[in-house]
Amino acid sequence: MTQNLIPVIAIDGPSASGKGTVAQRVADALGFHYLDSGAIYRLTALAAQQQGVSWSDEDAVSSVAQYLDVVFDGEAILLAGVDVSNTIRSEEIGSGASQIAALPKVRAALLARQQAFAKVPGLVADGRDMASVVFPAAPLKIFLTASAAARAERRYKQLIARGETANLAVITADLEARDARDRARSVAPLAQAPDAYLLDTTEMDIDSAVKQVLTWWTKKLK
Numbered sequence: 001m002t003q004n005l006i007p008v009i010a011i012d013g014p015s016a017s018g019k020g021t022v023a024q025r026v027a028d029a030l031g032f033h034y035l036d037s038g039a040i041y042r043l044t045a046l047a048a049q050q051q052g053v054s055w056s057d058e059d060a061v062s063s064v065a066q067y068l069d070v071v072f073d074g075e076a077i078l079l080a081g082v083d084v085s086n087t088i089r090s091e092e093i094g095s096g097a098s099q100i101a102a103l104p105k106v107r108a109a110l111l112a113r114q115q116a117f118a119k120v121p122g123l124v125a126d127g128r129d130m131a132s133v134v135f136p137a138a139p140l141k142i143f144l145t146a147s148a149a150a151r152a153e154r155r156y157k158q159l160i161a162r163g164e165t166a167n168l169a170v171i172t173a174d175l176e177a178r179d180a181r182d183r184a185r186s187v188a189p190l191a192q193a194p195d196a197y198l199l200d201t202t203e204m205d206i207d208s209a210v211k212q213v214l215t216w217w218t219k220k221l222k
């Protein structure tokens with residue numbers, strides 16, 4: 001079956017908007033596969049760091065991206081056989097992911113790897129360019145966002161709940177820097193696709209956001 005025939009729900013949005021949680025929950029509700037495309041950029045940043053490759057070296061990082069040895073096994077994400085599912089969630093790797101994501105050759109090297117996740121019965125994919133570049137034919141596109149203050153507070157609570165130390169002002173500054181870089185880059189910048197629904201979750205809990213996405217999906221099916 002060609003990729004265009006697989007139903008895809010594309011959910012894009014900025015860092016810490018909750019799009020990952022919403023996307024995963026929607027995928028579970030529909031029995032669809034789930035792609036966390038940010039994890040692929042994070043894995044590339046981590047693999048480059050482990051191989052002593054600078055995050056600004058476009059050719060070397062794109063080669064790392066091309067030969068990335070990754071296995072998604074339920075909750076576990078294995079890089080060269082080692083579970084790195086927690087390691088890739090650090091702020092440092094998040095920032096590295098944002099830096100390497102601005103390099104066109106790296107994005108090109110990761111494209112087919114992301115598209116391969118589209119399998120029957122369907123896929124929910126979250127990221128920055130799911131609607132614009134990776135799955136432009138997706139029947140449902142959503143731009144899921146929240147105010148920077150709300151997102152910083154969510155990330156802060158997440159880190160504290162994990163027992164890590166966190167500083168709200170530092171998190172807010174990091175988020176804003178990352179958003180600015182993701183929006184300003186020349187390839188596949190973070191932006192709402194013209195045909196995407198806007199879902200602002202600043203004043204909304206996860207359950208309501210999931211419900212809204214499922215309502216839009218049901219409407220599309222009709």
Ligand code: DC
Nearest residue numbers: 037038039041097098101127128129
């Ligand atoms: O969603 P996330 O925070 O895990 O993503 C980490 C970085 O990867 C993000 O700052 C930008 C980049 N990214 C991207 O450029 N395109 C995607 N589809 C997903 C993530």
